[in-house]
Amino acid sequence: MSVVELTLADLWATRISPDDHPVQHLRPVLDDHDVVPIGRLGAAYAERRVQVAGLVTHRQRPSTAGGVTFLNLEDETGMLNVVCSTELWRRFGRVGRNASGMIIRGRVEHSDGVTNLVAERLQPLSSVYPEARGILPSRHRSRDFH
Numbered sequence: 001m002s003v004v005e006l007t008l009a010d011l012w013a014t015r016i017s018p019d020d021h022p023v024q025h026l027r028p029v030l031d032d033h034d035v036v037p038i039g040r041l042g043a044a045y046a047e048r049r050v051q052v053a054g055l056v057t058h059r060q061r062p063s064t065a066g067g068v069t070f071l072n073l074e075d076e077t078g079m080l081n082v083v084c085s086t087e088l089w090r091r092f093g094r095v096g097r098n099a100s101g102m103i104i105r106g107r108v109e110h111s112d113g114v115t116n117l118v119a120e121r122l123q124p125l126s127s128v129y130p131e132a133r134g135i136l137p138s139r140h141r142s143r144d145f146h
Contacts, residue, residue: 021076023054023101026125035103039077041117046110052080052117053103053125059096069096071119073104081116082106092122101125 023030027037036050054075061069067086072079082104089096096102099122106119 021074023074024076026053027076037077038073038075038080041080041108041110041115043110045108045115047107049105049107049120050117051103051105053101054080055101056099069093071096071102071104073102073117082119083109083116084119084122088119088122092119095122095124099124099126103128 030053034051035053036045038052038054041050041052052073052075054073056071057074057079058072059069060071061067067089069084069089071082071084073082074080084092084096101124103123103125104117104119105121106117109116109118
């Protein structure tokens, strides 16, 4: 098995991969397109517009948030909380609800050691980078709307 096939087999069998993350196999392509690794975000990127990419691990829409939807995005370097406004969700909600891997453009918020991304655009990772089709797990499921 190739390294990619082994990663996908691990994810299929156990829902985790102890050695690799699927996005790691896309990193050379993502780097060529200025997609910032999540682990690099922080104070240095505060208020900057960036693109990040990863797998969606959670989708949450609490009733007290005034219509705001929260996503958690994970790449090989870490996790990031993504804030989706009501208007953004109206525009990109189909992608937000259905894509297992996304590329998200937005503005970085960093305060008191916490980093968030206020989303401006959501796109399925596989539609932006066709290479992702053979690398992202086809049955990746997030924990949604609990």
